[in-house]
């Protein structure tokens with residue numbers, strides 16, 4: 001018995017100090033392991049990237065998006081980090097020199113290589129979507145449009161990214177993806193609290209997309225989505241030839257019909273004192289105009305600056321003579337009555353922002369337009385020396401077209417005018433179809449709502465560490481208690 005006691009007293013493993021030390025070491029190991037797990041998680045959580053090229057009728061833009069690698073299915077995670085505007089005109093302008101279309105993208109794609117970390121290059125998808133300019137070129141000369149698309153495709157394949165294709169997107173896609181973009185960025189999809197309609201005005205087409213209250217009478221205008229567990233039944237329409245550049249041509253062509261002197265086009269939508277020699281071909285060379293002018297020559301475009309007459313001339317481009325549905329916007333296109341709030345972007349924003357019409361009533365907008373259009377050209381040029389003269393000369397026409405399209409075309413009234421918000425960006429990201437297009441192609445918007453974790457990652461790790469510590473402490477106390485009990489028992493025996 002004496003021998004046994006001696007062993008017990010001498011064995012250092014049984015001393016409390018040793019046990020405490022062991023416990024402290026164990027705790028230390030746990031903390032180190034936990035921290036390293038968290039730290040490694042941070043490193044692997046870095047960003048992923050995607051590139052979308054918006055090959056519009058007037059120009060091409062390259063958008064770079066990024067999102068945290070492990071949160072791609074959470075809404076609101078994708079944001080635009082960089083934009084590059086390709087120099088020159090849109091890719092459809094390269095119909096006579098298709099190789100030039102591909103070459104035009106080089107500068108911006110080199111920039112993308114610099115902006116995206118090298119280790120992410122190979123996995124970064126690149127998509128090119130062409131819109132109304134290429135739709136028109138395809139109508140006019142399908143072979144040329146294919147050559148242009150092949151050229152941009154070849155050019156994009158030369159970069160170290162994962163090229164996913166270059167194609168002409170449908171008008172319905174352009175409308176629907178614009179709608180997804182604005183609602184994704186405003187976090188309306190996950191929360192399912194009302195949605196924002198989308199109004200996009202380009203150079204060659206314009207899109208209207210919203211969730212209507214009425215039934216959608218034409219199947220071409222209906223799109224269904226299931227996003228984050230909610231069903232959306234969308235109305236969408238893309239009006240080809242109703243972008244602001246094509247409508248200007250339609251309107252000029254219309255004015256040619258009533259010209260007495262075929263070399264002098266008097267235009268109420270341009271400022272007094274504006275007088276520029278232009279080519280007939282620059283007006284008529286588009287599949288949007290069916291009745292061509294007989295002999296191609298030059299004409300003088302002379303401004304008159306009368307807003308009321310300008311609006312009357314713009315109204316003539318909307319054909320309201322037929323409607324095979326209960327209600328139509330124009331050109332025989334079905335449209336339910338506009339519903340809810342709308343985000344109006346692209347040229348809707350550029351023009352209304354320049355004219356200071358992004359707030360205020362419809363009536364005030366008309367008064368301002370009247371005043372602006374009546375301002376002499378000389379004064380306008382002096383007032384805005386830094387703005388491109390081409391844009392400057394067209395704001396009276398474009399503003400008038402926008403008001404007429406929204407009121408006479410889409411049937412907004414002075415009552416719901418305030419429901420239209422003219423926007424360029426939401427957060428860091430531009431409003432437009434590109435983000436929605438990428439989210440769709442990368443399956444980043446799930447049909448069902450993702451399972452929400454019990455707690456955030458940081459909270460989870462802290463909880464696990466504290467909980468483990470607590471268990472160790474309990475073990476330790478239990479051990480001490482056990483030791484005390486056995487010693488007391490041994491003393492009792494002695």
Ligand SMILES: O=P(O)(O)OP(=O)(O)OP(=O)(O)OC[C@H]1O[C@@H](n2cnc3c(O)ncnc32)[C@H](O)[C@@H]1O
Pocket residue numbers: 055056057058059090131132133201202203204205206243244245346347350351354391
């Ligand atoms: O959608 P599509 O029809 O293919 O055309 P796009 O994509 O090229 O059209 P944008 O929205 O980029 O631009 C629409 C129009 O606005 C013009 N635009 C761009 N910036 C502008 C500005 O600051 N002021 C006035 N107009 C502008 C541009 O030239 C186009 O005619």
Ligand SMILES: [Ca+2]
Pocket residue numbers: 056057131201202203346
């Ligand atoms: Ca566009």
